[in-house]
Amino acid sequence: MPLAQLLSGPVDVAARGLLGCVLSAHGVTVRLTEVEAYDGVGLDAASHAHRGRTPRNAVMFGRAGLAYVYFTYGMHWCLNVVCGEDGEASAVLLRAGSIVDGLELARSRRPSATDRDLARGPARLTQALAITGAQNGTDLLAKDSAVRLRPADPGTDHGSVEVRSGPRVGVVGEAQREWRFWLAGEPSVSTYRAAVVRRQRG
DNA sequence: TGATGGATTACA
């Protein structure tokens, strides 16, 4: 199935399908090993689009295959693939990947990380690929994009790789769903951390 | 206009 068609369908199905796909940006390529699905307006309290369109989440309302990049915790960028039909506002957060090309460049961008940690986590992944808000709205499926998403290499046998699922990271309460998906046995999959109550500020 | 807290990470 073409990637565009997969991404236009149900977001949890799209998320599973994204595992094993390759993402290239600025000289580094990763194979996606961990993703998280978020549904559209009114359907998923954990989604940035839950309360409707805002300046930040506007890209989520575009067509499937666009990059939604947001800034969080005052220092980190996270990359999502917009899914669903035009106007639906569902998306898949890319949480981790393993480096398949541009290893030296990735190392230079994250000097203190071990190889397995280079793109192990949503903000680490964007660091390794040098992705920032400047790439928000990029068409990941276009040939000439600085950030490109492609199907899993047909030559690789992914048929035997098991997809696991579990609760989403950083999501609490009734919004929780088993919508985090990863490839079994992949060292680059991030360790699960339950959401913690925010500490008191001074 | 001010308060709140976050789809995280690094380090003690």
Add this chain to the structure above:
DNA sequence: GTAATCCATCAA
């Protein structure tokens, strides 16, 4: 365990 550090969003 907890500090770092900006800003989108919301209540008033």
